[in-house]
Amino acid sequence: EPEVxxxxxxxxxxxxxxxxxxxxxxxxxxxxxxxxxxxxxxVEFLVSFYNNEISEKSEIFDDQFxxxxxxxxxxxxxxxxxxxxxxAMYFCASSNxxxxxxxxxxxxxxxxxx
Amino acid sequence: AxxxxxxxxxxxxxxxxxxxxxxTYDTSESDYYLFWYKQxxxxxxxxxIRQEAYKQQNxxxxxxxxxxxxxxxxxxxxxxxxxxxxxAMYFCAYRSxxxGNQFYFGTGTSLTVIP
Numbered sequence: 001e002p003e004v005x006x007x008x009x010x011x012x013x014x015x016x017x018x019x020x021x022x023x024x025x026x027x028x029x030x031x032x033x034x035x036x037x038x039x040x041x042x043v044e045f046l047v048s049f050y051n052n053e054i055s056e057k058s059e060i061f062d063d064q065f066x067x068x069x070x071x072x073x074x075x076x077x078x079x080x081x082x083x084x085x086x087x088a089m090y091f092c093a094s095s096n097x098x099x100x101x102x103x104x105x106x107x108x109x110x111x112x113x114x
Numbered sequence: 115a116x117x118x119x120x121x122x123x124x125x126x127x128x129x130x131x132x133x134x135x136x137x138t139y140d141t142s143e144s145d146y147y148l149f150w151y152k153q154x155x156x157x158x159x160x161x162x163i164r165q166e167a168y169k170q171q172n173x174x175x176x177x178x179x180x181x182x183x184x185x186x187x188x189x190x191x192x193x194x195x196x197x198x199x200x201x202a203m204y205f206c207a208y209r210s211x212x213x214g215n216q217f218y219f220g221t222g223t224s225l226t227v228i229p
Contacts, residue, residue: 004158031215042118043159043205043219056216091159102149103217105159 002026006092006106013082014114021077021109023092032075033093033103034067036060043091049075082113116141116208120220127196128228134181135191135223137206145211148182148189153203153222162204165189167211193225201227 005024013019025032034046047057047067054067064086066078075094079086089110093103117140127133139148150162165173165182172180177197181190193200206220 033216035217035219042221043217045216045218048215058216102161102164103159105151107156107158 004092004094004104004106006090006109008109009107010110010112012112012114015084016081019079019082019086019111021079021090021092021111023075023077023106024073025075025092025094026096026104027073029094029096029104031055031095031097031101032067032069033095034077035091035093035105036088037091037108038085038088046077046090079111082111084113087111087113116143116210116218118206118208118218118220120204120206120223122223123221124224124226126226126228127193127200129196129198131196132192132194133196133225135193135204135206135225137189137191137220139187139189139206139208139218141187141208141210143210143212147209147211148180149207149209149217150178150180150189150191151205151207151219152200153205154199155202159205163191196227198227198229201225 007022032049037043047061048055089108091108092106095101119138146167148165151159152162153159163175177194179192203222205222208218
């Protein structure tokens with residue numbers, strides 16, 4: 001069964017460093033998302049991506065963040081100059097339709113900023 | 115923005131018994147979708163059940179069913195004949211049918227199944 005895969009599963013970084021989280025969405029999906037979940041808090045929307053551009057982003061997704069689909073299969077989230085409060089689980093998701101279509105999630109990448 | 119509230123951080127149920135997880139949401143829209151996702155420990159979230167707001171009939175998937183009360187903006191999940199494998203974090207989610215494509219999630223309910 002096709003699934004969304006994410007790497008790394010866990011990354012520890014020093015404050016101020018840049019981090020790239022990688023995702024391989026399900027191959028025939030067209031819509032891609034990043035969500036994050038700070039420990040003990042709700043899952044929060046960061047950004048959605050369609051047709052090689054951002055279609056929607058939240059207030060959290062400021063200039064520190066960027067997304068890219070560099071090669072037609074990977075979907076990356078870059079976090080520049082990481083802060084302590086960026087420590088969270090980051091989930092990638094994809095879907096093949098909008099509206100009522102479900103999201104298929106990856107297992108998440110746990111980011112720890114020291 | 116829409117908000118989704120899950121007022122039960124933790125729930126427990128005896129194996130083979132029935133448990134209901136609560137979810138309420140706030141929206142001014144009339145057309146939307148509601149979802150329950152399950153997140154087992156160290157695993158990805160998977161869809162349990164989905165409800166279209168325009169449908170009056172409650173969705174059912176095997177042992178999982180919902181009680182969708184549109185006027186009350188309530189969307190509870192009932193798990194019948196609970197099994198050990200049902201132990202997980204359960205998230206309620208909302209998605210507009212018209213504006214944007216993001217999901218809004220609740221804070222989750224951690225379900226423990228007692229053998």
